[in-house]
Amino acid sequence: MSYEQYHALWLCCVVTDNAVKRRLLKAFGTPSGVYTASPEELRERGNIPPESEKKLLSSRTSAYCDRLLHRLEKDGIRFVWHEDTEYPVRLREIPDPPLGLFMQGAFSDKKCEVAVAVVGTRRSSPYGEFVAKQFGQGFAEAGVPVVSGLAMGIDAAVHKGCLTGDGFPIAVLGSGIGTPYPRDNALLYRSVADRGVIVSEYGPGVPALPHHFPHRNRLISGLSDGVVVVEAQEKSGTIITVDRALDQGKSVYVVPGRVTDRNSIGCNQLIREGAQLVTSPGEVLADLVAHTGAMLRTEEEDGQIRMVTAEEPDHTRRNASEKNTKKPLASDEKIVYAFLRLSPKHFDQLIWESGLTPSELTNALYRLEREGLIVRLTGGCYSVRDTGRTDR
Amino acid sequence: MICSVYSFSVSGIEASVIRVEADVSGGLPGIELVGYLAGEVREARDRVRVAMKNSGFRVPPKRITVNLSPADERKGGTGYDLPIAMGILCAMEILPAELTDGYGFIGELGLDGNVRGIPGVLSCVYEAKKQGFHSVMIPEANLEEGALVEGIRVYGVSTLGDAVRHFTEEGGTLAEPVLWEESQEDDETEDFLQIRGQFLAKRAAEIAVAGMHNLLLTGPPGSGKTMLASRIPGIMPKLTFSESLELTKVYSVAGLLPAEKGMIRKRPFRAPHHTVTVPALAGGGRIPIPGEVSLATHGVLFLDEFPEFKRGSIEVLRQPLEEKRIHVARLNGNVEYPAKFMLVAAMNPCPCGYYPDRNRCSCTPDMIRRYQGRISRPIMDRIDLCASMPGIRVNELTAGGKPCGETSRRIRARVEGAIAMQSERYRGLPYRYNSEASGDVADRLFLLSFEAEKLLRLYAEETACSARSYYRLKRVARTIADLEQSETVENRHMTEAIGYRTEEGNVV
Numbered sequence: 001m002s003y004e005q006y007h008a009l010w011l012c013c014v015v016t017d018n019a020v021k022r023r024l025l026k027a028f029g030t031p032s033g034v035y036t037a038s039p040e041e042l043r044e045r046g047n048i049p050p051e052s053e054k055k056l057l058s059s060r061t062s063a064y065c066d067r068l069l070h071r072l073e074k075d076g077i078r079f080v081w082h083e084d085t086e087y088p089v090r091l092r093e094i095p096d097p098p099l100g101l102f103m104q105g106a107f108s109d110k111k112c113e114v115a116v117a118v119v120g121t122r123r124s125s126p127y128g129e130f131v132a133k134q135f136g137q138g139f140a141e142a143g144v145p146v147v148s149g150l151a152m153g154i155d156a157a158v159h160k161g162c163l164t165g166d167g168f169p170i171a172v173l174g175s176g177i178g179t180p181y182p183r184d185n186a187l188l189y190r191s192v193a194d195r196g197v198i199v200s201e202y203g204p205g206v207p208a209l210p211h212h213f214p215h216r217n218r219l220i221s222g223l224s225d226g227v228v229v230v231e232a233q234e235k236s237g238t239i240i241t242v243d244r245a246l247d248q249g250k251s252v253y254v255v256p257g258r259v260t261d262r263n264s265i266g267c268n269q270l271i272r273e274g275a276q277l278v279t280s281p282g283e284v285l286a287d288l289v290a291h292t293g294a295m296l297r298t299e300e301e302d303g304q305i306r307m308v309t310a311e312e313p314d315h316t317r318r319n320a321s322e323k324n325t326k327k328p329l330a331s332d333e334k335i336v337y338a339f340l341r342l343s344p345k346h347f348d349q350l351i352w353e354s355g356l357t358p359s360e361l362t363n364a365l366y367r368l369e370r371e372g373l374i375v376r377l378t379g380g381c382y383s384v385r386d387t388g389r390t391d392r
Numbered sequence: 393m394i395c396s397v398y399s400f401s402v403s404g405i406e407a408s409v410i411r412v413e414a415d416v417s418g419g420l421p422g423i424e425l426v427g428y429l430a431g432e433v434r435e436a437r438d439r440v441r442v443a444m445k446n447s448g449f450r451v452p453p454k455r456i457t458v459n460l461s462p463a464d465e466r467k468g469g470t471g472y473d474l475p476i477a478m479g480i481l482c483a484m485e486i487l488p489a490e491l492t493d494g495y496g497f498i499g500e501l502g503l504d505g506n507v508r509g510i511p512g513v514l515s516c517v518y519e520a521k522k523q524g525f526h527s528v529m530i531p532e533a534n535l536e537e538g539a540l541v542e543g544i545r546v547y548g549v550s551t552l553g554d555a556v557r558h559f560t561e562e563g564g565t566l567a568e569p570v571l572w573e574e575s576q577e578d579d580e581t582e583d584f585l586q587i588r589g590q591f592l593a594k595r596a597a598e599i600a601v602a603g604m605h606n607l608l609l610t611g612p613p614g615s616g617k618t619m620l621a622s623r624i625p626g627i628m629p630k631l632t633f634s635e636s637l638e639l640t641k642v643y644s645v646a647g648l649l650p651a652e653k654g655m656i657r658k659r660p661f662r663a664p665h666h667t668v669t670v671p672a673l674a675g676g677g678r679i680p681i682p683g684e685v686s687l688a689t690h691g692v693l694f695l696d697e698f699p700e701f702k703r704g705s706i707e708v709l710r711q712p713l714e715e716k717r718i719h720v721a722r723l724n725g726n727v728e729y730p731a732k733f734m735l736v737a738a739m740n741p742c743p744c745g746y747y748p749d750r751n752r753c754s755c756t757p758d759m760i761r762r763y764q765g766r767i768s769r770p771i772m773d774r775i776d777l778c779a780s781m782p783g784i785r786v787n788e789l790t791a792g793g794k795p796c797g798e799t800s801r802r803i804r805a806r807v808e809g810a811i812a813m814q815s816e817r818y819r820g821l822p823y824r825y826n827s828e829a830s831g832d833v834a835d836r837l838f839l840l841s842f843e844a845e846k847l848l849r850l851y852a853e854e855t856a857c858s859a860r861s862y863y864r865l866k867r868v869a870r871t872i873a874d875l876e877q878s879e880t881v882e883n884r885h886m887t888e889a890i891g892y893r894t895e896e897g898n899v900v
Contacts, residue, residue, distance in 0.1 A: 125750050184757070184758060260751070262750060263750060346782040347780070348589050348591050348781075351592075352589075358592055359872070359884065363884050366887045366890055378760075379611075379741045379748045379780045380780030
């Protein structure tokens with residue numbers, strides 16, 4: 001690590017605000033310039049908030065910097081300065097690119113022509129999670145890296161889907177690198193770090209402050225060529241991501257939802273404003289291929305190169321329908337299955353609709369659950385698991 | 393001269409015989425009471441002296457010593473006033489001592505010589521009969537209660553004068569023996585018919601009652617959890633005489649017996665508020681009295697807003713749920729109360745209450761998990777059935793012509809059938825309900841069809857459930873089969889039982 005990089009790491013760990021970093025660099029030229037500036041100079045020319053100044057002054061020791069370096073090495077975190085060659089090309093093109101990035105995992109060497117971000121609400125419905133998973137898996141199987149934010153709800157579902165499809169997940173954090181946030185995602189964090197990459201603008205130990213997340217969102221859209229929205233509420237982080245994507249000239253795709261759900265308000269609003277409506281990952285890829293002129297390809301195990309074009313059908317769906325060639329259902333179960341949807345339905349509502357007795361219904365539901373056709377949710381609600389079976 | 397009469401002390405809901413010895417001899421004039429007495433018993437000295445004077449008996453200026461034996465047993469309560477007075481009167485030879493043979497006395501005295509009612513009379517009379525007394529004399533106010541015990545003459549007296557005249561001429565009222573009639577009429581104002589929708593919860597309640605299983609209801613505010621719970625006693629089988637007697641004893645000891653009715657004939661429904669303290673729930677106090685768990689005996693203990701209860705109060709339920717009684721240890725000794733209640737707990741699915749309706753609920757998955765995690769695992773393990781209740785819509789409330797359910801009477805008929813099957817099964821065993829059956833009894837007596845057995849084993853393996861959960865499913869399935877009067881537990885019964893398993897579903 002060069003001297004310059006060493007000081008750049010120090011600067012990025014001590015100052016979290018990108019704008020402050022930029023001001024300092026303008027005043028002193030290089031990170032080393034900031035490091036060696038006298039306190040008076042810093043105060044006069046730096047024009048920075050007092051608490052940042054205090055922290056800058058107190059941390060300018062080689063012991064502090066060595067500790068930082070040691071910590072990064074221990075956790076397998078790489079620091080990339082915006083002048084480095086490893087710095088993601090896509091981020092160079094956005095307004096206000098982060099001056100330094102922390103990355104954990106394996107940022108692949110192979111150049112990906114297209115990357116897609118899938119974002120959505122943290123308070124997702126089973127339907128939203130199902131769709132997000134399907135999109136994540138679809139993109140993964142087409143060899144497209146999937147960018148998301150590693151939050152709860154849609155973000156987590158997207159990453160999970162991507163991992164299922166053996167793809168390359170990219171997670172952009174709004175908190176310091178190295179610490180899963182929220183804690184529930186600790187396992188997922190590790191899987192993503194193992195098989196994809198985790199990116200953050202913030203150094204180790206930086207807490208997840210609310211104002212970090214809007215800034216984080218510009219990186220999610222920045223790292224991708226198109227943003228897919230699955231379930232968004234009216235005013236949400238997801239809408240901020242979409243705004244950033246539009247600022248950066250990226251395409252926005254929206255998965256529609258039921259008009260009665262709060263989680264659909266944002267989506268439907270975006271569609272009204274002209275975002276493209278998509279129902280499968282294939283449509284997104286086809287559009288991106290047409291737009292960017294990129295050739296999508298993935299190397300299969302046998303070394304063959306498969307091209308993904310606009311005509312490529314959505315294979316997740318095909319797989320699902322192939323799998324379901326099982327024994328026929330009993331009549332009660334057929335009735336019950338016919339009334340179930342992807343959105344949760346309560347036991348009592350099913351009684352009204354199906355006219356079965358409680359004990360008949362519990363039996364039918366349990367058998368359907370065992371067959372893997374439906375999911376039991378908390379609160380006595382049930383929903384179907386698969387779309388491939390609607391022909392039943 | 394030394395004389396003795398008999399009285400009773402109550403501990404828990406059981407009474408024991410106390411011998412009241414009185415001696416009148418020369419010495420410094422005054423009355424002295426000994427025998428490990430609590431303050432209110434020691435004060436009996438003044439009450440007795442003044443009451444005797446005001447009833448026309450002159451207390452001689454002599455040394456009067458009264459001992460309550462066994463002298464090492466702590467004695468509390470005001471029921472010793474009457475026996476102390478009677479003992480002194482015998483020792484003063486105003487009353488021929490031999491006439492009081494075979495009599496037991498209890499009652500509090502007022503200064504004017506009136507005999508006042510006291511708690512716990514039923515237990516005392518019951519013990520008197522057991523110990524072979526031929527008569528007991530109790531306050532007139534408690535006569536209805538005392539009359540419940542058969543095979544003993546129960547006299548109610550209203551003044552000390554009456555009590556003495558009973559032996560010299562004829563005084564006091566002889567209680568008419570109470571005839572037990574089972575025809576407790578149905579409460580028309582509280583019927584299952586009034587509950588619209590909520591099929592899952594109604595069915596779960598029926599199963600729970602049939603096997604005395606504990607029940608957890610979850611649902612948003614206003615979905616009718618309390619309404620359903622308060623109607624559960626109505627579908628329980630009618631109280632039998634011995635159950636009623638036990639219940640009446642508890643209420644008598646707690647001093648909660650309604651004045652005009654001698655006996656509790658309705659299954660209790662106790663719904664303590666979630667700020668309830670541990671002693672109020674479990675029983676206790678300096679002079680121990682039964683708590684809510686005992687007052688709910690043979691009925692329903694309803695804990696609304698279950699997660700809001702303090703941890704300590706919930707944990708105290710463990711012993712009664714397991715052993716059907718509660719042991720209260722206090723400085724002055726241990727008492728034991730029955731606690732054979734059915735636990736019905738109710739909770740919201742999340743802090744705001746509307747989950748899984750995502751249009752109204754904005755709780756994060758973490759909040760929901762934390763909220764549900766407030767109830768400790770050991771308590772959840774003792775809850776056999778879980779039912780969730782959806783928020784009810786107006787069109788369901790007005791149920792246009794659709795049948796909305798059954799009457800409590802019809803449900804009770806099925807429950808009684810199931811209980812009859814259980815009493816047949818547990819003949820000669822210390823159990824009455826499926827929920828009480830121990831693991832080996834369940835293995836031995838429950839007849840499972842091949843498919844049901846296979847299903848249960850498969851389910852247990854897949855979910856890696858504990859032995860406790862395994863037997864819980866088995867018991868619930870047995871109860872469901874009992875409701876159908878089926879000798880074997882079929883596949884469908886087992887499937888239904890699994891449907892009511894504790895919620896460990898996915899938070900989405």
